Amino acid sequence: MKRLWIAIVKLCGWRFCLPDKEARPEVMRCVYAAAPHTAVSDFLVGIAYMWAIGTPGHIFIKKEFFRWPLGRLLRRYGCVAIDRGNPKNGLVERAVQGFRDHREFSVIITPEGTRKPVQRWKRGFWEIATQAGVPIVPVYIDFSRKEIGLFDTLWPTTDREDDTRRLRTLYSKTMAKRPKQFIELK
Numbered sequence: 001m002k003r004l005w006i007a008i009v010k011l012c013g014w015r016f017c018l019p020d021k022e023a024r025p026e027v028m029r030c031v032y033a034a035a036p037h038t039a040v041s042d043f044l045v046g047i048a049y050m051w052a053i054g055t056p057g058h059i060f061i062k063k064e065f066f067r068w069p070l071g072r073l074l075r076r077y078g079c080v081a082i083d084r085g086n087p088k089n090g091l092v093e094r095a096v097q098g099f100r101d102h103r104e105f106s107v108i109i110t111p112e113g114t115r116k117p118v119q120r121w122k123r124g125f126w127e128i129a130t131q132a133g134v135p136i137v138p139v140y141i142d143f144s145r146k147e148i149g150l151f152d153t154l155w156p157t158t159d160r161e162d163d164t165r166r167l168r169t170l171y172s173k174t175m176a177k178r179p180k181q182f183i184e185l186k
Helices: 002-011 040-053 070-076 091-101 124-132 160-168
Strands: 029-035 057-062 079-082 105-109 136-142 147-150
Touching (some): 029 124, 040 057, 091 105, 124 136
Parallel strands (some): 029 136
């Protein structure tokens, strides 16, 4: 199933810029921050890319997608249901525990938290990386060039606002499937 989906995405014209795992071993133990996130197709292309890398990724998705019959399939491929309406949903704690329990582990999050335009990114991706002591690897999904890849790794500092600002400046509206739904920093 994974190979078939990767092939389908590539047949649709997408180019995968895959990392050299020897040069970037952090890709097997990190928080992936994927943006811009303006359409469900971001997930469809992104999951193929993560499978192509071979990362042991766990993708956090709102619980509403886990209804039958999709829920079983999503769980099988590493997706985790998240109750976004509950600020005490245990997301950070579960992810940090995953890093403690596994030598190779990664979490894939869209920091925007929704496909709608947002002024502020959610802080969970930064909290997970900080508490687990792992880097943030920014993933870009560029619909204008039909290309997906990774930016340089960011090791979080103690300044969440500055780290988030540095990440946000990597992305532009032109990359988004729906540019009007992505708010870029000026």
